[in-house]
Amino acid sequence: MFQKYIFVVSLLLSFGLQLCLAQDGVIKGRVYDPISNESIPFANVVIQGTNTGATTDIDGNYAIENLEAGLYNIQTSYVGYKTNVIFEVEILNPRPVILNITLEPNSEVLEAVEVKADPFSKTEESPVSLRSIGVNEIKRNPGGGRDISKAVQVLPGVATTPSFRNDILIRGGAPSENRFYIDGIEVPTINHFSTQGASGGPVGMINVNFVKDVDFYSGAFPANRGNSLSSVFDFKFMEGNTDKLGGNFVVGSSDVGLSLEGPLGKNVNFVASVRRSYLQFLFEAIGLPFLPTYNDFQYKVKWNIDPKNQLTILGIGAIDDFELNLEANEDELQRYILENLPVNNQWNYTQGFKYTHFASNNYTNFIFSRSMLNNQTIKYDGNDESSEENLLLDYLSVEAENKFRIENVARFNGFKLTTGINYEYAKYSNDTYAKISLANGQSATINYNSKFGLNKYGLFAQGSKSLLSDRLTLSAGLRMDGNDYSNDMSNPLQQFSPRVSAAFALTPRIGLNFNTGIYYQLPPYTVLGYKDDTNGDGEAEFVNKDNDLTYIRCQHLVGGLDFNTASNSKITVEGFLKLYSDYPLTLRDSISLANLGGDFGVIGDEPVASISEGRAYGLELLFQQKLFKGFYGIAAYTLSWSEFKDKNGEYVPSSWDTRHIFNLVAGKRFKRNWEIGLNWRFNTGVPYTPYDVSTSALKNVWDVTGQALPNYNLLNSERPGANHEMDIRVDKKWFFKKWSLNLFLDVENVYGFNTELQPILLPETDEATGTFITDPNDASRYQMKELENLSGLTTPSIGIIVEW
Numbered sequence: 001m002f003q004k005y006i007f008v009v010s011l012l013l014s015f016g017l018q019l020c021l022a023q024d025g026v027i028k029g030r031v032y033d034p035i036s037n038e039s040i041p042f043a044n045v046v047i048q049g050t051n052t053g054a055t056t057d058i059d060g061n062y063a064i065e066n067l068e069a070g071l072y073n074i075q076t077s078y079v080g081y082k083t084n085v086i087f088e089v090e091i092l093n094p095r096p097v098i099l100n101i102t103l104e105p106n107s108e109v110l111e112a113v114e115v116k117a118d119p120f121s122k123t124e125e126s127p128v129s130l131r132s133i134g135v136n137e138i139k140r141n142p143g144g145g146r147d148i149s150k151a152v153q154v155l156p157g158v159a160t161t162p163s164f165r166n167d168i169l170i171r172g173g174a175p176s177e178n179r180f181y182i183d184g185i186e187v188p189t190i191n192h193f194s195t196q197g198a199s200g201g202p203v204g205m206i207n208v209n210f211v212k213d214v215d216f217y218s219g220a221f222p223a224n225r226g227n228s229l230s231s232v233f234d235f236k237f238m239e240g241n242t243d244k245l246g247g248n249f250v251v252g253s254s255d256v257g258l259s260l261e262g263p264l265g266k267n268v269n270f271v272a273s274v275r276r277s278y279l280q281f282l283f284e285a286i287g288l289p290f291l292p293t294y295n296d297f298q299y300k301v302k303w304n305i306d307p308k309n310q311l312t313i314l315g316i317g318a319i320d321d322f323e324l325n326l327e328a329n330e331d332e333l334q335r336y337i338l339e340n341l342p343v344n345n346q347w348n349y350t351q352g353f354k355y356t357h358f359a360s361n362n363y364t365n366f367i368f369s370r371s372m373l374n375n376q377t378i379k380y381d382g383n384d385e386s387s388e389e390n391l392l393l394d395y396l397s398v399e400a401e402n403k404f405r406i407e408n409v410a411r412f413n414g415f416k417l418t419t420g421i422n423y424e425y426a427k428y429s430n431d432t433y434a435k436i437s438l439a440n441g442q443s444a445t446i447n448y449n450s451k452f453g454l455n456k457y458g459l460f461a462q463g464s465k466s467l468l469s470d471r472l473t474l475s476a477g478l479r480m481d482g483n484d485y486s487n488d489m490s491n492p493l494q495q496f497s498p499r500v501s502a503a504f505a506l507t508p509r510i511g512l513n514f515n516t517g518i519y520y521q522l523p524p525y526t527v528l529g530y531k532d533d534t535n536g537d538g539e540a541e542f543v544n545k546d547n548d549l550t551y552i553r554c555q556h557l558v559g560g561l562d563f564n565t566a567s568n569s570k571i572t573v574e575g576f577l578k579l580y581s582d583y584p585l586t587l588r589d590s591i592s593l594a595n596l597g598g599d600f601g602v603i604g605d606e607p608v609a610s611i612s613e614g615r616a617y618g619l620e621l622l623f624q625q626k627l628f629k630g631f632y633g634i635a636a637y638t639l640s641w642s643e644f645k646d647k648n649g650e651y652v653p654s655s656w657d658t659r660h661i662f663n664l665v666a667g668k669r670f671k672r673n674w675e676i677g678l679n680w681r682f683n684t685g686v687p688y689t690p691y692d693v694s695t696s697a698l699k700n701v702w703d704v705t706g707q708a709l710p711n712y713n714l715l716n717s718e719r720p721g722a723n724h725e726m727d728i729r730v731d732k733k734w735f736f737k738k739w740s741l742n743l744f745l746d747v748e749n750v751y752g753f754n755t756e757l758q759p760i761l762l763p764e765t766d767e768a769t770g771t772f773i774t775d776p777n778d779a780s781r782y783q784m785k786e787l788e789n790l791s792g793l794t795t796p797s798i799g800i801i802v803e804w
Contacts, residue, residue, distance in 0.1 A: 025065075025066075025068060025097075026064070026067065027064045027097045027099050028096055028097070029061070031043045031056045031062065036360055037308065038358075041057060041058045042055055042078070043060070043076055043077065045076045046074075046075055046076075047064070047074065048073035048568075068091070069673075069733075069735035070090075070091055070669075074099065074101070076101045077103075078103055081105050082104045084103055087627055088137070092735065092740050093735045093740065094803060095244060095246045095804075096241070098241055098242055098243075100239070106466075122513075124465075124473050124503075125462055125501060126220040126222060127475075127503035128219060128220050128503075128515050128574060129218040129515065130217050130220065132214070133152065133213065133214040133216060134213050135208060138151040138211060142665070142728055142729035143747075143748040144727075145252060146250075147166065147208070148211065150204070152168065155216065155634070155636060156574070156621065156622045157171045157218050157618070157620050159656060159658040168200065170231040171230060171576055172618070172654065172657065173231070173578070173594075173656065174595070174654075176198040176524065177229040178228065178230055178233065179226075179227060179228040179233070180233045181233065181234050182206075182235045182352075183237055183300070184234075184354055184365060185354060186350075186369065187316060188371050188401070189373070191205060192205055192296070193320050193322060193344065196373070196397060196399075196524075202292065203294060205298075205318050206316070207275065209250070209257075210273065211236070215236075216233055217232040217234070218230070219515060219576060220515035222418070222462060222477070223418065223461060223479045223499065224407050224418055224420055224479075226497075226520075227521050227522055228519060229521045229552060230554075238271060239271070239300070239302045240270045241261050241269065242269050243263070245262035245263075247803070250799070253795075254278070255276060255277040256276060257273055257274065257276075259271065259273035267303060267304040267305070268302070270299065270302075275294075275295065275296050276293075276294075277294045279291075280292060284325055287330070287334075288328060290322065290325060292323075293320070295319045295320075296316070296319075297318075298315060298316040300312065300315075301314075308359075309355070309356070309358070310355070311355050311356075313353055314351075315350065316349065316350050317347070317348060317350070319346075319347045320345070321344075321345050322341075322344040322346075323343055324338055324343060324383060336787070338383060339706045340706050340707050343377070343379070344376070345376045348371070348372060349371070350371040351370050354366070361410055361412055363408070363409055364408045365405070365407045366404075366405075367405045370402050372398070372400045373399040374396075374398050375398075377393060377395040378391075380392060393435070394432075394433040395432050395433075395434070395605075397430045397432075398427075399525050400428075401424060405423075406421055407419070407420030414465055415463060415464065416463065418463075418477075419460070420459070420461075421458065422458045422460075424456040424457070425453065426454040427451075427454075428450070428453075428529045429451040429529075430448075430450040431448075431449050432447070432605065433445075434446045443704050448532065450542075451529075454483055456483040456522070457481070457482055458480060460477065460479035462477030471504060471505040472502070475500070476499070476500050476501075477499045478499070480495055485528055486545050486548075488550045489549075489550055494551075497517070497518050499517030500516055501513075501514065502514045509566075510561070510564075511562050512560075513559070513562065514558070514560075516556060516557045516558070517556050518553065520553055522551055522552075523610075526602055527584055528544065530543055530544055530605055543607045544608055547609045550610045552582055552610070555579045558574060558576045560573055560574035567625075569628065573621055573622075576616075576618060576619075576620070577617045579614075580614035580616075582610040582611070583613065583614060583644070584608035585612040586608055587607040587609060588607065589710075591647070591715060592654075593612070594644050595656075596655070614642070614643060614654060615642075615643055615651070616654075618638060619640075620637070633664070635663070635664050637661070637662045638660070638662075639659070642656050646712075652717070653719075655687065655716060656686060657686060657716070658685075660683060662681065663679070663682075664680045664681070673732065673733040673734070674732055675731040675732075678727065678728050678729075679728075680726045683722065683724075684719070685721055687717070687718060688719070688758040689712060689715050690710070690718050691710060691711060692708070695709050696708035696709045698781055702772075708760075708762070720757060725749040725792065726750045728746075728747050729745065729746045732744070738804060740802070740803045740804075742801040742802075742803075743799070744798070744799045744801075745797075746797050747794065748793075748794070749794050749795060751794075754790040755791045757789040757790065761787075762784065763782035763783060763784055764784070764785050
């Protein structure tokens with residue numbers, strides 16, 4: 001099979017396409033101070049490792065011309081400023097690359113000690129737990145499908161679930177503990193078919209063609225980024241070409257997309273894209289019982305009003321439909337999936353505006369945004385919609401958030417100071433009808449309507465200072481948040497969130513780094529809005545408000561050592577400790593909400609109490625090689641523990657306790673624009689809770705739930721074997737006068753490893769009648785059996801990217 005795909009690619013490559021060798025590539029842009037937006041004249045902008053480059057003019061503008069198409073590292077320097085290295089800038093012949101470059105001032109005049117510029121992301125506020133991912137690292141990630149959520153999985157401390165999902169599990173935290181920002185505008189989710197109350201989903205929403213780079217924080221969060229316990233993603237979108245209209249057309253492994261960019265007038269540029277999946281056709285052709293269809297759009301408009309004022313307008317949204325393929329019912333696994341998967345329709349969007357005003361030594365951002373999620377899920381018994389009596393689940397929920405934030409960043413006398421306030425008005429509604437079975441085998445019907453508005457508010461400040469000729473950097477910050485949901489949450493002093501960081505350069509290439517902080521996160525709206533109308537009198541109350549629901553608290557302690565080599569590579573060692581408290585504990589099953597969120601649907605729509613405690617701790621090792629003489633790669637190992645207390649008050653492994661994680665990504669660029677990369681990953685299986693076989697076998701339970709009930713007395717006591725797989729990707733590019741072509745072959749799970757998942761428990765079926773078999777020893781129960789549950793297919797795909 002694999003040989004057949006290689007033959008197809010070879011055939012495509014022999015179609016007589018001729019490589020354009022003309023050196024018409026251009027990099028141009030402006031070098032400026034990010035605080036004042038003032039141009040920096042006479043700065044040196046060179047291609048790293050060469051004498052090719054340019055010097056900025058009096059307005060800070062530069063241009064490097066007559067470049068051959070390809071990837072280049074751009075190094076910029078000027079006296080009194082820190083050297084900036086931008087890796088893997090891609091040059092295309094059809095249009096010039098606009099690369100605007102910022103230079104941070106040195107806080108002190110360097111004297112006897114030389115402190116080398118760190119080519120990797122490291123800020124005063126976050127000297128540890130910050131990684132930067134470039135756009136080409138995302139695009140070429142083998143098996144990643146040009147998806148940022150998959151690209152970040154190769155970094156230390158990051159685990160994922162072994163299934164068709166993009167859950168991001170950071171340092172033992174749940175997928176609900178992550179926050180996402182695009183150009184400073186918060187986006188609630190970056191995945192299609194997102195799990196409400198968490199953040200995971202099977203496919204990423206963000207078009208990688210828009211991404212300039214991504215800063216990924218697994219700790220040491222800046223004070224202006226709140227409501228997160230495990231990670232913050234800061235995406236920076238590219239700006240549109242200011243010279244002429246351009247774009248690209250992409251046929252990937254699961255979708256087709258069109259992107260455009262260019263000028264809209266003087267000092268105004270844009271980028272925009274639309275995508276649509278064709279997974280539904282592939283899944284139907286190969287007989288899968290579910291048919292996902294996703295669509296997304298995104299755009300950015302940048303208006304440079306004048307040298308002191310800028311306006312950014314940004315939008316991103318998705319429309320997702322999840323239907324059942326009722327014809328795919330030939331085996332037990334297909335029938336089981338059809339019996340349990342609901343039909344889901346979901347749409348979401350974020351629309352934001354950021355106005356920036358620059359002064360002589362500071363700038364101020366005014367950020368407005370609106371986000372909305374509409375999530376509808378329906379399930380009928382036997383998928384028979386002919387009668388409402390068959391209705392098992394009818395769920396419709398809407399979340400809307402209107403946000404405003406002011407932040408000011410200033411530099412004076414060697415200090416950097418960030419201050420600001422934020423306000424948010426959120427609206428939530430929920431119409432739920434559900435038939436459920438409880439852990440004790442009793443059946444229940446939930447039927448309620450919930451609606452509320454929520455005012456949220458906060459303030460933050462952070463100051464940083466470099467000392468000892470920039471060898472020592474100190475930073476301290478705080479933020480406070482509150483809302484009017486309840487008296488327990490209304491006082492911001494109850495959510496006082498301090499943080500302290502320090503970085504010390506032992507030598508020009510070796511540094512010690514430290515951070516500690518206390519962080520708070522509001523429970524999901526599904527938890528805040530849950531009502532109980534078991535009396536049927538229509539007088540349901542917000543149950544969890546009466547249960548003294550409050551913010552989730554997590555204290556971080558991180559320390560590490562980093563070593564920067566002379567060849568664009570870095571070695572880091574970091575240890576971390578996270579202590580959780582006030583996590584919601586579900587009152588039906590007595591488990592922490594921290595164990596939920598790795599599946600489709602909704603989490604938190606039930607009674608809880610803020611009494612759960614947990615901890616996560618471990619050690620991370622990283623070797624990262626940025627592009628150097630054609631080579632690049634990452635080797636990362638994580639040893640970690642993630643534990644939460646069970647209902648008996650004993651620490652047990654959480655659902656995200658992936659003890660050992662190892663990732664290896666390596667690649668090489670060859671002559672004639674060939675490139676090959678591989679991604680090999682290994683991780684210990686995540687624990688799971690075994691089934692309560694006796695209760696699940698009860699006919700009155702199975703006929704309602706259609707699936708086995710967990711035995712929470714044995715919470716996360718079982719663990720499958722370790723899993724590993726390798727992905728390979730081969731790229732070939734052609735650059736022509738007015739356009740370029742990229743063909744790639746991407747093979748996921750090359751050697752076809754089958755990942756072991758929790759077995760499926762279900763009743764035995766009489767093949768003659770198609771009905772469940774009664775237990776011969778107990779007429780009230782079905783006769784049960786386990787079905788092997790494996791995940792892992794070798795999946796080759798061919799992609800085409802055309803740019804002009």
